[in-house]
Amino acid sequence: MPELPEVETVRRGLEPLVVGKRLKSLEIREPRLRWPIDPALAARVEGQRIESLDRRGKYLLIRLSAGALIVHLGMSGSLRHVAARSAPALHDHFDLLIDGSAAIRFNDPRRFGSLHYADEPLRHPLLSGLGPEPLGAAFDADYLHAVCRGRKVAIKSQIMNSRIVAGVGNIYANEALFPARIHPARAAGRISKRRIEDLVAAIRSVLESAIRQGGTTLRDFVGSDGRPGYFKQSLAVYDREGEPCRRCGEPIRVRVIGQRASYYCPRCQR
C-alpha cells in the first residue's frame, strides 16, 4: 500500500503528536509480522523520550533518547493516532502508548509490515543498503544514468529497486514514467542521459505532488488521522486501463513487467 508519499504523509501527521513526548509503553499483541517482533524490544524502549520522527525510503524512524524504532508498513499497514483506552480491532498488532492518553496504533491485515529497534537505525541491515532518497540532492541524472549503464532490466523495475533509489513503488514508478515519456519495459541501459534527466525530474515532481495531496488512496490507505489521500484523482496512468491518455487520448494499456502491473500510454511512451 504505502509508498514514499504515503509514509511521508503518516510521518507529518504523527510528528506534532509524538515528538517531545515520552513513550510510556509498547504493547505487542501480534508479533508475527514480516519479521517476528523481538520480545525484548518493549523493555528496551519504554520510558524513553521521542526525539524526532524521520523517514528513510518507506521506513519510518522513531528516534528515541537512545536508538530508534524502525517501522515499515508493508502493503497494508497503517499507523493511527487513537485514544489509549480504545479497544483494539482485528489486525491491530501493536500500540505505542504516548504520554497523556494517546496511542499510535499499528494495523496491518497482511502482516508484511515490520517493527525493529536499532541503536543506529541507518546501519540496520534493512536500511544500510538503500539507495539515495529520491527527493534528496544525491539523486540526480548523473547518478541514475551511471547506475543504469549496461543494465538490461526494465527501467520501471530499476527505479523500483530500493538499492537504486529508496521509496519509489509501483504507483509512482508508473506515474513518473508517463511525463518522462519512457516506456516502462525499456532496458535501463538504453535510455539517453537527456531522457534520464527528464525521468529524475518526473520522479521528484510526482512524489512531491503526491505528498502535497496526502498520498494515494486506492482502497484502504489512511493517514494518521484516518483520512484518505487525494492523489488518486491526479493519476495519469495507474489503474486507468482502457481509459484515454490525458495527453493524446489513446487508451492506456497494462502489462506485467517484473511481476507488477504496469500502465502506460503506447503512443506517448517509448
Add this chain to the structure above:
DNA sequence: CTAAGGACCTGTCGGC
C-alpha cells in the same frame, strides 16, 4: 555478478 521467480499474508473483486 545479473535477472527472474517464489515466498510471505489477508481481503476483495470479478467471473462463472
Add this chain to the structure above:
DNA sequence: TGCCGACAGGTCCTTA
C-alpha cells in the same frame, strides 16, 4: 447467491 481464482500499494531470499 456462492465459490474460486486472480490480484493488491513491498521486498527479501533462492535459484538459474
